Amino acid sequence: MSYGMDTSNSRPLDVSIIGIGQTQVAEHWSVSLRHLALKAIQAALADAGVKKVGALYVGNMTAGTLSHQQHLGAMLADFAGLRGVEAVTIEAAEASGGAAVRQAVLAVQSGVVDLAMAVGVEKVTDMVGSSATMAQTNSMDADYESVHGITAAALGALLMRRYMHEHGVGLADFAGFSVNAHANAEGNPFAMYRRAISVDTYLQAPLVADPVNLFDSAPAGDGAAAVIVCRTERARDMVPHPVRVAASALATDAPAVHDRRDPLYLAAANLAAGRAYMAAGIGPDQLNLLELHDSFTVMVALQLEAAGFAPRGGGWILAGNGDIARQGRIPISTHGGLKARGDAGGATGVYQLVEVVQQLRGTAGRCQVPDPHWGMALNLGGAGGTAVAHVLERLV
Amino acid sequence: MELTRHWRLHNQRYSLVGEQCDRCGARLFPPRDVCPECAEPAQELFTFSGRGQVYSYSTVYSAPEGYQEYAPYSVALVQLEEGPMVTAQLTDLGDDKPEIGMPVEMVTRRLRADGDQGVIVYGYKFRKHVKDII
Numbered sequence: 001m002s003y004g005m006d007t008s009n010s011r012p013l014d015v016s017i018i019g020i021g022q023t024q025v026a027e028h029w030s031v032s033l034r035h036l037a038l039k040a041i042q043a044a045l046a047d048a049g050v051k052k053v054g055a056l057y058v059g060n061m062t063a064g065t066l067s068h069q070q071h072l073g074a075m076l077a078d079f080a081g082l083r084g085v086e087a088v089t090i091e092a093a094e095a096s097g098g099a100a101v102r103q104a105v106l107a108v109q110s111g112v113v114d115l116a117m118a119v120g121v122e123k124v125t126d127m128v129g130s131s132a133t134m135a136q137t138n139s140m141d142a143d144y145e146s147v148h149g150i151t152a153a154a155l156g157a158l159l160m161r162r163y164m165h166e167h168g169v170g171l172a173d174f175a176g177f178s179v180n181a182h183a184n185a186e187g188n189p190f191a192m193y194r195r196a197i198s199v200d201t202y203l204q205a206p207l208v209a210d211p212v213n214l215f216d217s218a219p220a221g222d223g224a225a226a227v228i229v230c231r232t233e234r235a236r237d238m239v240p241h242p243v244r245v246a247a248s249a250l251a252t253d254a255p256a257v258h259d260r261r262d263p264l265y266l267a268a269a270n271l272a273a274g275r276a277y278m279a280a281g282i283g284p285d286q287l288n289l290l291e292l293h294d295s296f297t298v299m300v301a302l303q304l305e306a307a308g309f310a311p312r313g314g315g316w317i318l319a320g321n322g323d324i325a326r327q328g329r330i331p332i333s334t335h336g337g338l339k340a341r342g343d344a345g346g347a348t349g350v351y352q353l354v355e356v357v358q359q360l361r362g363t364a365g366r367c368q369v370p371d372p373h374w375g376m377a378l379n380l381g382g383a384g385g386t387a388v389a390h391v392l393e394r395l396v
Numbered sequence: 397m398e399l400t401r402h403w404r405l406h407n408q409r410y411s412l413v414g415e416q417c418d419r420c421g422a423r424l425f426p427p428r429d430v431c432p433e434c435a436e437p438a439q440e441l442f443t444f445s446g447r448g449q450v451y452s453y454s455t456v457y458s459a460p461e462g463y464q465e466y467a468p469y470s471v472a473l474v475q476l477e478e479g480p481m482v483t484a485q486l487t488d489l490g491d492d493k494p495e496i497g498m499p500v501e502m503v504t505r506r507l508r509a510d511g512d513q514g515v516i517v518y519g520y521k522f523r524k525h526v527k528d529i530i
Contacts, residue, residue, distance in 0.1 A: 134460040143405060144426050145483045147507055147517065149456060149463035150471050157454035158473050165452070165496050209454045254432070258473055258481040263451075 003274035012109035016235035016242040019048025019228035025221040025342030033123035040224035056087040059100030059120035061346030093139030095381030098349025098388030120347030121224040139382035141256035156296035157209040174297040176319030185336025187366025192342030223344030247279035247391040255385030268387035269306035276389035284308035288372035291352035293380035349379030409519035416442040446502030448476040488523040499525035
C-alpha cells in the first residue's frame with residue numbers, strides 16, 4: 001500500500017522537536033489572541049534554550065471571524081520580538097495546528113530553515129453565543145451544509161446516530177471515551193476541566209444535539225501551544241531530551257460529510273495514519289500512546305477504526321475494555337484530549353504534539369504513560385476533511 | 397448582506413439540479429463539474445426526483461446566528477433515490493418522530509432571513525413522503 005503518496009527520491013533530513021510551550025485551555029477573558037500566542041512562543045523558546053527561529057508557522061482557524069484579525073504570521077512574529085522572520089498562517093480548520101507543525105518539519109527537512117517554530121492559537125471567547133456557534137461552522141461546506149442551519153454538534157450527532165444504528169450500540173457504550181479523558185485531565189495543569197466524571201454523570205448529561213450530549217462533545221476554549229524543530233543531529237547537542245519526528249503526513253477527504261462514499265469511514269484519517277506508519281516503519285501495534293481528535297465520542301470510535309486499532313464498527317469496544325487507559329494497550333487522550341483538556345480549535349494539533357513530547361521525555365507527571373517509545377498525534381479538520389498524523393520517537 | 401451568493405444557487409436550491417458524469421454515469425449533487433468517482437468532466441445537467449430516505453437525523457437546539465428563531469429544528473442526511481446524499485432540514489413533521497429509513501420528499505421552504513430588511517433565503521427541505529395521489 002502506498003496510501004496515495006507521491007514520494008520523491010530525495011531523502012529528507014531527520015528532524016526532532018527541541019522545545020515545547022503551552023497555555024492552559026480556558027476562557028481567558030483578560031488575555032488577547034496575541035498575548036496567548038506570545039506565552040506559548042516564549043515558553044517554547046525558553047524550553048529549547050534559543051532566542052530566535054528561522055521561520056514561524058501559525059495554526060489558527062477562527063481569528064478572521066471572531067477577532068477580526070488575519071495576517072497572524074506578521075502580527076505574531078512582530079509581537080514576539082521576531083520581526084523580519086519568515087512567518088505565515090497555515091489554515092486547515094481544526095487541523096490548522098497539525099498542518100502548521102508539518103510545515104515547520106518540512107522547512108527543516110528541506111535544509112532551507114535551521115530552526116522552525118509552529119504556534120497554534122485560538123481565541124474563541126471574543127464573541128459569545130450564536131456568533132461563536134456560527135464561526136465553528138466555517139470548516140463545513142457553507143453553500144450545502146451550513147446554510148441549512150447545521151452545527152458542528154449536529155454533524156457529530158448525525159454520525160453518532162447512524163453509527164449506533166449500524167452497529168447496534170447505545171449511548172452507554174460511548175461513556176468510556178469521555179470518562180477516560182476526564183480522568184486523565186485531573187493530572188494536567190493545562191487542562192480546562194481537571195476533574196473525573198462517572199458513567200452516571202455522562203449518561204445524565206443534557207442533550208446538545210440528540211443523541212450527542214454535553215459529555216460527548218468537547219468544550220471550546222482559548223489556548224496556544226508551540227513547538228520548535230531542528231535537525232536531529234543538531235538537536236542532540238542543544239537539549240538533553242530531543243524527540244524525533246519519525247513521520248509527518250497530511251491527507252484530505254471531501255469536507256462535506258454528505259459527499260463521502262461512506263460517512264462512517266474517515267478516509268483522510270486512514271490515509272494520514274497509513275502514510276505515517278509507512279514513513280516511521282512501524283505499525284499501530286508498536287505505538288505506546290495516541291492523541292486523537294476527540295471532538296465527539298463517535299469521532300474517537302471512527303478514528304480508532306481508521307488508524308488500525310479496531311475493525312470497522314469495532315472502535316466503540318475500546319471505550320469499555322480497558323485498552324485506552326494509561327496502562328492499556330493504546331492509551332488515548334492522556335492529558336484529557338479535546339474533551340477535558342479543552343478544544344482549542346486550530347491550536348489543537350500543536351497541543352497534541354506538546355503532550356506526546358511530554359510523554360516521550362518522561363515528564364508528563366501524573367499523566368505519564370509507562371515508559372513509552374513511540375507516540376502518535378492525529379489531528380482532524382472539520383469532521384475529518386483534513387487529517388494530520390505525526391509519529392514521534394524517543395531518542396535514547 | 398449576501399445577494400449573489402444565494403441567487404446563483406437557485407437551480408440547486410429550488411429544483412435539485414445536479415449533474416451527471418458522461419463517462420461513468422454517476423449522478424452528482426451538489427453539482428461539482430468534475431466527477432469525484434472518475435475525475436472526468438461531469439457537466440451534463442440532471443434534475444433529481446427529490447425522493448429519498450433518511451440516513452440519519454438530529455435536532456439543533458443551540459442554533460447559529462440567523463437560525464435561532466427556528467430552533468429547535470430537525471436536520472438530516474437524506475439519501476436521494478438516485479444515489480447522492482444531501483444535508484437538509486426535515487419539515488412538516490407534526491407529531492411524527494423522524495426515523496432512519498423514513499421515506500421523504502423534497503419541498504421548498506424558507507431556510508433563513510437576515511432580519512426584517514435582509515434577503516430571505518429559500519431552498520430545499522424534506523418532509524415525510526405523502527402517498528402519490530392518483
